[in-house]
Amino acid sequence: MTRYEHPTRILVAIDCIIFGFDGEELDLLLIKRNFEPEKGKWSLMGGFLNETEDLEKGAERILYDLTGLKNIFVEQIGTFGKVSRDPVERTLSVVFFALINIADHDQEAVKAHNANWITLGKKPKLIFDHDDMVRMALEHLRYNAALHPLGFELLPERFTIPQLQKLYEAIYDMKLDRRNFSRKILSTGLLIDTGEKDENSTTKKAGLFRLDRERYQKKFYSFWNFIPNPALPEAL
């Protein structure tokens, strides 16, 4: 096969920031790196892109290989390419971001792969520029959850409004008014009342809702202005 004359071909990695929600705080799925350099240090889920593999497929493969998880929400959020970002050789890293609802997924599979859910607030220092990637991913999450009904990806199929509120409070690290939140979320018309109650509760059982998947497509922009003044930048 003929090739372009340009001399430089570069190693391409894929790194994944995986967010989960444990009901109280945002969690990250991290792994202890099992090869040199920086072996044993905390790292994002990552791997190298194969010659015959699309970027998104690569991200899904890496997620599956390292966690046993399939069919999860992934989205590309950027590419990191500083010349010296990897000490071994120049490596471009295409960064993906994934949202998982912890409850509905197989915890054993995750553990068997040596992956760990770690609360965002307790995140250890990560290798290379992975901290920057996490920062970017959180910013991406904050942007997108303010504009689109994205948070549902982090919740189980059926959820209560107070759960949803806690999720938003975790994402934006702010308190929201219970009554105003409820009014606003219901007015989107995206929630279907299942009529059931959350049996796990020890006080008044909250009603269980589920996402109206049909309207979700049509009203993907309905969250525009959902969060008044999200604390978007910096953080962490």
Next chain:
Amino acid sequence: MTRYEHPTRILVAIDCIIFGFDGEELDLLLIKRNFEPEKGKWSLMGGFLNETEDLEKGAERILYDLTGLKNIFVEQIGTFGKVSRDPVERTLSVVFFALINIADHDQEAVKAHNANWITLGKKPKLIFDHDDMVRMALEHLRYNAALHPLGFELLPERFTIPQLQKLYEAIYDMKLDRRNFSRKILSTGLLIDTGEKDENSTTKKAGLFRLDRERYQKKFYSFWNFIPNPALPEAL
């Protein structure tokens, strides 16, 4: 130098979508490709990333080489990596998006490099997946101009409010109410009245404003909710 054992290294290109504003419509800076394949066809500004070059530097270099333009606003918007996107060999393309105010820049330099400003509405078909890139860039512009005071990058140093309004109308392909627009834009506190008038006008001369660069930093999030319901997706 030791290298990773992974066998695949990939050619990395950089492509730039350059938006300009001619006072009426959004323009794209396009070029006729001067090498095979697809030689002579319309294309985005592009080139290959060098071994010792950061991504952003590469984008700036390519912009300068192909247009003679320097110091322009660039931002990475994504990476395209479909296995078959380039028929010659697998090539990843990191896509940047740039905003230029046409009036203040050197038109001769642009022409000398065989680059052409083309109205977005009259965009010819582009090579490879460049049409998808333009679509993504427009979406990116629409998102960001609705959330942040980004439009100013497309206007000259001093501009009138009607000019600014026409820019927004071009970006979102919608009409805005003159009076409400004026009220809203002035209430951001980002505009400084220079006291001067636009002498180019043949009717009532509009007042010239300039951006308050200091507040621009501090109020980068003040445009949140500036455009009511931007027509965000599809387009083109």
Next chain:
DNA sequence: AAATTATTGTGTACTATTGACACATTCCAA
């Protein structure tokens, strides 16, 4: 020089949305 036309600058009334807050209800446990 007055009238005309096109465009700019400012104001006002009405409606919708937001933010701050109160009260009644449900469930479990003491």
Next chain:
DNA sequence: TTGGAATGTGTCAATAGTACACAATAATTT
């Protein structure tokens, strides 16, 4: 049965958004 903790719903004032009307300016026409 009573109290604590959480949920569901409602009210009101303030804010912001929408749809308008009218006066002012500059060049051109009569």
